[in-house]
Amino acid sequence: MNIPTEYPSRSTAWELLTKYNQDAFHLRHAVTVEGVMRYFAGELGYAAETDFWALVGLLHDLDFEQYPEQHCIKTEEILRAENYPNELIHAVVSHGYNLTVDVKPEHEMEKVLYATDELTGLIGATAIMRPSKSVQDLELKSVKKKFKTASFAAGCSREVIQAGADMLGWTLDDLISRTILAMRSCEEVYSQF
Helix, strand or coil, X not given: CCCCCCXXXXXXXXHHHHXXXXXXXXXXXXXXXXXXXXXXXXXXXXXXXXXXHHHHHHHCCCCCXXXXXXXXXXXXXXXXXXXXXXXXXXXXXXXXXXXXXXXXXXXXXXXHHHHHHHHHHHHHHHHHCCCXXXXXXXXXHHHHHHHCCCCCCCCCXXXXXXXXXXXXXXXXXXXXXXXXXXXXXXXXXXXXX
């Protein structure tokens, strides 16, 4: 993927995000995925693209609070109207692949977003059940146990998480372990919500 040389700042993106999202839950999720994407950009050799990856994470659910039935579809309309670059729009919209849109994740960044979006919810739900309420002491086995319990955090699609791991060519254990580390790196920021 060619990362555009010019794209909106984080503060501009935040302003747009908060125009369409006021619920603390949705803002927390956006900031969590932003931090996870920032982490993976560095880990996977895309350090020069870190801000772009983070912006994609921040905006990925732009339309979900107000337009859940048109998720990713409305986001594309909003981002185009705001003159966001095509590469960012494609990346954001691709996390709805086979769910609401047919835009397939192609770049490694898009696959990471697809794989970790639902997983951050599952990991977060697992963490708050612990005495520490933190991911800092969370282990793979705890998340795997909850992953196998379909009624726990039922809104987090296990099929999407597994499909994301497959897209990346990672094992499920590897995806979960790496995402726990990613969430540890940004917990201080997202826990403010």
